[in-house]
Amino acid sequence: MPELRRDPIIGRWVIISTERGKRPTDYRSEEEPEMGRFCPFCEGHEDKTPPEILAYGDPNREKNKSGWRVRVVPNKFPVLQIEGGINRHGDGMYDKMNGIGAHEVLIESPQHNLEIPNLEDNRVEDIFWAFRDRIIDLRRDVRFEYILIFKNKGAAAGASLTHPHSQLIATPMVPVRVRQEIQGGKQYFEYKERCIFCDMVAQELASNVRVVAENDQFVAFEPFAARFPFETWILPKNHDSHFEDLQKSEALSLSKILKKVLTKIKIVLDDPPYNYIIHNSPLKDAPLPHFHWHIEIMPKLSKIAGFEWGTGFYINPTPPEEAAQFLKEAD
Amino acid sequence: MPELRRDPIIGRWVIISTERGKRPTDYRSEEEPEMGRFCPFCEGHEDKTPPEILAYGDPNREKNKSGWRVRVVPNKFPVLQIEGGINRHGDGMYDKMNGIGAHEVLIESPQHNLEIPNLEDNRVEDIFWAFRDRIIDLRRDVRFEYILIFKNKGAAAGASLTHPHSQLIATPMVPVRVRQEIQGGKQYFEYKERCIFCDMVAQELASNVRVVAENDQFVAFEPFAARFPFETWILPKNHDSHFEDLQKSEALSLSKILKKVLTKIKIVLDDPPYNYIIHNSPLKDAPLPHFHWHIEIMPKLSKIAGFEWGTGFYINPTPPEEAAQFLKEAD
Numbered sequence: 001m002p003e004l005r006r007d008p009i010i011g012r013w014v015i016i017s018t019e020r021g022k023r024p025t026d027y028r029s030e031e032e033p034e035m036g037r038f039c040p041f042c043e044g045h046e047d048k049t050p051p052e053i054l055a056y057g058d059p060n061r062e063k064n065k066s067g068w069r070v071r072v073v074p075n076k077f078p079v080l081q082i083e084g085g086i087n088r089h090g091d092g093m094y095d096k097m098n099g100i101g102a103h104e105v106l107i108e109s110p111q112h113n114l115e116i117p118n119l120e121d122n123r124v125e126d127i128f129w130a131f132r133d134r135i136i137d138l139r140r141d142v143r144f145e146y147i148l149i150f151k152n153k154g155a156a157a158g159a160s161l162t163h164p165h166s167q168l169i170a171t172p173m174v175p176v177r178v179r180q181e182i183q184g185g186k187q188y189f190e191y192k193e194r195c196i197f198c199d200m201v202a203q204e205l206a207s208n209v210r211v212v213a214e215n216d217q218f219v220a221f222e223p224f225a226a227r228f229p230f231e232t233w234i235l236p237k238n239h240d241s242h243f244e245d246l247q248k249s250e251a252l253s254l255s256k257i258l259k260k261v262l263t264k265i266k267i268v269l270d271d272p273p274y275n276y277i278i279h280n281s282p283l284k285d286a287p288l289p290h291f292h293w294h295i296e297i298m299p300k301l302s303k304i305a306g307f308e309w310g311t312g313f314y315i316n317p318t319p320p321e322e323a324a325q326f327l328k329e330a331d
Numbered sequence: 332m333p334e335l336r337r338d339p340i341i342g343r344w345v346i347i348s349t350e351r352g353k354r355p356t357d358y359r360s361e362e363e364p365e366m367g368r369f370c371p372f373c374e375g376h377e378d379k380t381p382p383e384i385l386a387y388g389d390p391n392r393e394k395n396k397s398g399w400r401v402r403v404v405p406n407k408f409p410v411l412q413i414e415g416g417i418n419r420h421g422d423g424m425y426d427k428m429n430g431i432g433a434h435e436v437l438i439e440s441p442q443h444n445l446e447i448p449n450l451e452d453n454r455v456e457d458i459f460w461a462f463r464d465r466i467i468d469l470r471r472d473v474r475f476e477y478i479l480i481f482k483n484k485g486a487a488a489g490a491s492l493t494h495p496h497s498q499l500i501a502t503p504m505v506p507v508r509v510r511q512e513i514q515g516g517k518q519y520f521e522y523k524e525r526c527i528f529c530d531m532v533a534q535e536l537a538s539n540v541r542v543v544a545e546n547d548q549f550v551a552f553e554p555f556a557a558r559f560p561f562e563t564w565i566l567p568k569n570h571d572s573h574f575e576d577l578q579k580s581e582a583l584s585l586s587k588i589l590k591k592v593l594t595k596i597k598i599v600l601d602d603p604p605y606n607y608i609i610h611n612s613p614l615k616d617a618p619l620p621h622f623h624w625h626i627e628i629m630p631k632l633s634k635i636a637g638f639e640w641g642t643g644f645y646i647n648p649t650p651p652e653e654a655a656q657f658l659k660e661a662d
Contacts (some may be wrong), residue, residue: 003650007556009515009527010508014556015646022560022648024599024657027632079646092534093527094555148644177341177643184340196340196424203423224425225338225345229353268355301358312508313479315346315410317353319334326355 001081002099004173012176015079015099041163043110049073053104054133056126070126071107072134072168078103079169086143086172100143102170106130107163115153115164117263124255127166128246131278134168135244139283144170146178146282149243154273157300174282181279182291189290197292198239200224210320212327213260217253220261222320222327229302229318230269230327232261234295241288243280258295265299267330273300332412333430335504343507346410346430372494374441380404384435385464387457401457402438403465403499409434410500417474417503431474433501437461438494446484446495448594455586458497459577462609465499466575470614475501477509477613480574485604488631505613512610513622520621528623529570531555541651543658544591548584551592553651553658560633560649561600561658563592565626572619574611589626596630598661604631 003016040048046064050073055061057068074082080101088097108127109119116124131149138144151166152158159165188196201219204211210222212232220234234257236250246254265274276297281288308314334347371379377395381404386392388399405413411432419428439458440450447455462480469475482497483489490496519527532550535542541553543563551565565588567581577585596605607628612619639645 005556007554008519008531010511011515012556012558012643012645014558015644016557016650017646017648018650021650021653023653024561024601026648027560027603028601091555092538093530094534171644175644180341180643184342188339199424200339203425207423223338224422225336225343226347227343227345229358230355270355270359272358312343312511313346313502313506314343315348317348319347319349319352322352322354 001084002079004080004097004099004171006095008093008095010176011179013171013173017079039112039161039163041105041107041161041165042112043068046071049105050076054130054137056130066110068110069123070109070130072104072130073107075103075105075167080171097172100172102138102141102144102168104134104168106134106166106168108166109164112163115262115266116259117266119259121252121255121259124259125251128251128254131166131168132244132246135280135283138168138170141170143172144283146171146174147280148175149278149280151274151276153275154300157273157275159273178279178282182281182288185288185290185292195239195290195292197235197294201235201237201292210324212264212324213257215253215257217250218257220257222324224320226316226320226323227308227314228298229316230265230299230323231316231320232265232297232323232327234258234261234297235292236294239289239292241281241285241291241293243278243293245287261297261327264327264330265297268326269299269301274298275300332415333410335411335428335430335502337426339424339426341507342510344502344504348410349430370443370492370494372436372438372492372496373443374399377402380436380438381407385461385468387461397441399441400454401440401461403435403461404438406434406436406498411502428503431503433469433472433475433499435465435499437465437497437499439497440495443494446593446597447590448597450590452583452586452590455590456582459582459585462497462499463575463577466611466614469499469501472501474503475614477502477505478611479506480609480611482605482607484606485631488604488606490604509610509613513612513619516619516621516623526570526621526623528566528625532566532568532623541655543595543655544588546584546588548581549588551588553655555651557647557651557654558639558645559629560647561596561630561654562647562651563596563628563654563658565589565592565628566623567625570620570623572612572616572622572624574609574624576618592628592658595658595661596628599657600630600632605629606631 003018004013005016006013043066052064052071052073054072055068056070061067080099080103082102084098084100086097086100135147148169185196204221213220223233278295280293334349335344336347337344374397383395383402383404385403386399387401392398411430411434415429415431417428417431466478479500516527535552544551554564609626611624
């Protein structure tokens with residue numbers, strides 16, 4: 001059983017794989033992702049993944065057979081385990097709990113080489129609806145406090161398979177970065193009685209020096225204090241703390257802007273590895289006036305040195321205004 | 332002039348290189364560090380670095396000539412600039428200031444291949460005294476709030492030269508991670524009236540399952556909630572919030588334990604790239620009862636995926652207890 005351990009100083013939870021710990025020699029040869037090898041995510045190979053949890057496709061389709069557009073399966077090598085109690089307890093001054101959680105993979109397309117920039121708009125929409133369906137289902141499990149939705153694309157960004165996919169991890173606690181963001185938003189709200197994210201959207205649209213793309217319901221911009229070169233955020237223009245409250249009409253706008261931004265990143269940076277994460281509210285929170293869900297996209301272009309890791313103090317060699325200009329012009 | 336920008340949500344400061352921003356194509360070919368090429372840090376090449384700020388060596392030695400044991404020079408490509416005023420100001424809801432600071436390089440040995448595990452104990456001591464001297468000197472500059480001391484070893488850990496060296500960056504604000512640690516320590520102190528780091532030292536020594544090395548004045552252990560495999564911390568056994576208050580007798584103990592730990596890491600992990608950082612108190616703080624300076628060593632073994640970056644939620648595939656066992660036994 002994996003373990004969740006809490007750093008006593010800053011309250012950060014870490015997943016420790018206590019089952020089969022990696023030995024020193026396991027780190028010497030980093031595995032390369034499969035290239036041209038057999039792909040368990042391709043259409044026709046449905047029996048090579050754990051049985052599916054959800055799929056959109058032909059209504060007459062049999063489960064775990066072809067004929068799907070998106071498909072959600074349990075991760076074959078989950079970092080957290082679905083069965084069991086949380087059993088939060090102390091160890092002297094330390095805190096830990098069982099590594100309980102869900103770890104699922106969303107296969108974005110039956111085709112091996114069809115990434116988001118090449119999908120039809122309504123196929124991108126399927127991805128968001130499927131994640132929303134999974135959130136609605138998983139939040140019934142009272143053990144879970146948070147659901148992380150993220151994508152690792154490319155080996156340098158942590159992907160171990162090349163077939164387009166993203167992931168979901170449900171955790172029994174709220175990750176520290178999300179907690180800090182919500183806390184920061186709350187402090188601003190207490191002082192200003194306004195949402196800090198709504199204010200950012202307003203200022204970015206007004207100044208228009210960091211905006212990358214915009215449509216009726218969403219805006220994409222380079223954040224003012226971007227940690228990484230070409231870091232890009234996508235926010236709904238209207239205040240909304242929970243991704244799963246997405247309106248039907250918003251889903252298409254979101255799909256269009258994500259596709260547009262990823263296409264621009266692909267063109268300008270020559271198809272780079274990247275990660276994105278949906279920053280969402282904790283599952284058990286009522287609608288929050290001080291937090292605004294959003295997507296953070298981080299192309300993996302430079303090495304992160306110890307300085308950055310150890311201090312949370314990043315050096316960004318490309319000003320966000322210049323990055324925005326490059327991205328804005330690309331099409 | 333580089334810029335320091337503050338993330339309005341969580342208060343994280345980022346350095347933005349506004350001078351000569353890296354363009355998209357600059358990221359496509361990551362430079363490899365020099366191997367066998369001309370080294371500006373080697374003895375005899377003193378005129379190839381900016382003029383030295385400090386050096387220990389032969390008392391009759393001429394400045395910027397050979398005959399030194401450690402040597403501190405300004406970084407030729409500083410991330411912050413030493414001249415100018417801070418000029419902290421707003422930009423709508425955002426905050427920024429001029430990228431004022433010091434960025435220095437400490438050359439740890441005149442020989443190109445002599446890393447800390449191969450240096451005499453008192454030569455390692457020189458490194459710590461030189462950093463202490465630089466702190467004492469730089470803290471006279473009222474513009475500075477914090478000094479970061481860190482080492483990047485190996486290209487994968489961010490080093491651009493192979494000659495043994497470490498670095499110092501003086502900043503006009505306190506990095507967010509340090510602020511959070513001090514804040515966490517303070518909350519614990521308010522509740523327990525004890526230093527959280529002192530309590531950690533006591534529990535680690537008593538349980539003895541994560542201790543890697545120990546001497547009269549220092550202890551090295553794998554932290555309970557280690558983010559990275561083989562992450563190792565070194566703490567003074569006696570409470571001390573400021574590294575620069577190091578006692579004469581402590582310096583030798585510190586040198587011995589650092590050398591021992593780095594030797595163990597070199598043996599067990601086959602000379603891996605790594606980073607270490609000294610977590611110290613802010614320059615203008617009086618001695619703090621709730622913070623304890625320490626060194627955090629992070630071997631660079633696995634790729635950090637977007638999940639980790641975006642959430643501060645790390646997955647560590649080697650339990651710290653197992654890592655401690657491997658390191659303890661190596662000699």
